[in-house]
Amino acid sequence: PSCVFDGFPEIMFEKPPPGEYNCEEMVKKEVEPMADHTLSVSVRLGLEGICADELRRLEFSDVRAENGRVLCTAGAAGLARANLNLRTGERVLLRLGRFPAPDFDALYDGARALPWADYIPKDGAFPIRGRCLDSALTSEQRCAAVIKAAVGDALGAAYGLERLPETGAEYQIRFFIFKDVMELYLDTSGEALHKRGYRALGVHAPLRETLAAGMVLLSRYRGKDPFVDPFCGSGTIPIEAAFIAKNRAPGLNRRYSAQNWAWLPQRVWAEEQTRAKDLEFGGKYDILGSDVDPKAVQLARENAAKAGVSDLVHFDVADARTIAPQSFRGRVVTNPPYGERLSDKAEAESLYRDFGRAWRKVPDGWSLTLLSSHTEFERTFGKKADKKRKIYNGMLKCDIFMYQNKDK
Numbered sequence: 001p002s003c004v005f006d007g008f009p010e011i012m013f014e015k016p017p018p019g020e021y022n023c024e025e026m027v028k029k030e031v032e033p034m035a036d037h038t039l040s041v042s043v044r045l046g047l048e049g050i051c052a053d054e055l056r057r058l059e060f061s062d063v064r065a066e067n068g069r070v071l072c073t074a075g076a077a078g079l080a081r082a083n084l085n086l087r088t089g090e091r092v093l094l095r096l097g098r099f100p101a102p103d104f105d106a107l108y109d110g111a112r113a114l115p116w117a118d119y120i121p122k123d124g125a126f127p128i129r130g131r132c133l134d135s136a137l138t139s140e141q142r143c144a145a146v147i148k149a150a151v152g153d154a155l156g157a158a159y160g161l162e163r164l165p166e167t168g169a170e171y172q173i174r175f176f177i178f179k180d181v182m183e184l185y186l187d188t189s190g191e192a193l194h195k196r197g198y199r200a201l202g203v204h205a206p207l208r209e210t211l212a213a214g215m216v217l218l219s220r221y222r223g224k225d226p227f228v229d230p231f232c233g234s235g236t237i238p239i240e241a242a243f244i245a246k247n248r249a250p251g252l253n254r255r256y257s258a259q260n261w262a263w264l265p266q267r268v269w270a271e272e273q274t275r276a277k278d279l280e281f282g283g284k285y286d287i288l289g290s291d292v293d294p295k296a297v298q299l300a301r302e303n304a305a306k307a308g309v310s311d312l313v314h315f316d317v318a319d320a321r322t323i324a325p326q327s328f329r330g331r332v333v334t335n336p337p338y339g340e341r342l343s344d345k346a347e348a349e350s351l352y353r354d355f356g357r358a359w360r361k362v363p364d365g366w367s368l369t370l371l372s373s374h375t376e377f378e379r380t381f382g383k384k385a386d387k388k389r390k391i392y393n394g395m396l397k398c399d400i401f402m403y404q405n406k407d408k
Contacts, residue, residue: 046391123168130175190257226330232289235300329365
């Protein structure tokens with residue numbers, strides 16, 4: 001079959017000669033599609049522990065956090081549950097195999113030996129994407145082409161076809177090779193999980209929903225205390241806080257690639273959607289978002305309506321430098337503008353300094369969880385954080401600063 005894969009032109013590879021080992025013995029295969037598999041949930045660096053806690057609360061087994069991902073074991077119901085419910089995970093990947101790949105011969109043989117026809121039908125589209133890290137094989141483009149050839153040959157042999165049409169549902173194959181060990185996955189999510197469906201299309205936002213949810217979870221907000229985001233922008237943090245307070249699954253209003261897969265029954269998705277809805281809480285919550293920009297506040301209100309939480313979140317036009325909560329306790333979780341988003345870093349430092357002065361007047365019992373990429377944030381804010389956590393917001397290296405407003 002033709003070797004076409006995402007993001008690169010068509011490349012034709014002949015089948016490499018067999019390697020010097022017995023590939024059938026060395027390839028670690030997973031079992032039949034409906035049995036338990038290893039799931040790999042990709043996650044932002046710094047949020048692995050939070051995501052692992054989520055999976056344990058969702059009753060997954062064998063949960064283990066690694067850099068940039070969390071692994072667990074699950075069957076078909078767990079696959080659907082993870083996609084629908086995870087707040088901090090970026091993608092849910094289904095592992096099909098793991099094997100040594102010191103060269104392209106080994107890569108082809110290992111990929112060819114996996115039971116692709118158990119998962120991909122004869123008309124299934126199977127684009128390839130992946131990463132190479134600290135391995136002899138460094139070309140992601142060529143690795144993708146070899147895997148495409150191997151999978152195509154396996155499927156062609158299984159279905160008796162010389163050329164596969166790839167006109168049906170998509171089965172995105174993702175690979176990751178680290179220290180010469182290849183892992184091959186099917187991407188069950190499709191679009192990344194941060195795309196909840198409530199943010200307006202085409203609107204640039206500096207904070208992904210998954211990171212916003214991670215900040216709220218780090219603040220230990222569960223809906224009992226007042227919640228404030230004084231730099232709310234398009235409303236992502238307050239909306240995610242409302243989801244958490246209500247225990248609403250963030251993925252109920254979107255679809256996933258695996259919903260189109262013939263071997264995964266639709267009843268599994270329906271049952272997990274019903275389960276998630278049954279676990280929602282009722283009640284009213286004190287959640288406030290504010291911003292100095294009236295257009296941002298209007299957009300936040302529109303996003304909250306799309307998310308179905310406009311009755312739970314209130315948005316106002318206000319200056320964060322005048323923040324003055326009236327209650328005795330509560331939580332502030334926020335993402336103030338960075339120097340990169342203001343006219344210069346001096347403006348950012350001035351904003352941090354003024355916000356720091358306002359924060360020191362806030363009553364005891366309030367906590368602050370704040371994201372910033374500014375390397376001198378604590379100095380300009382005027383107070384050393386009680387706790388810090390390194391994180392990446394896109395490609396931008398940041399810190400989450402956590403304060404407990406006591407003993408001022």
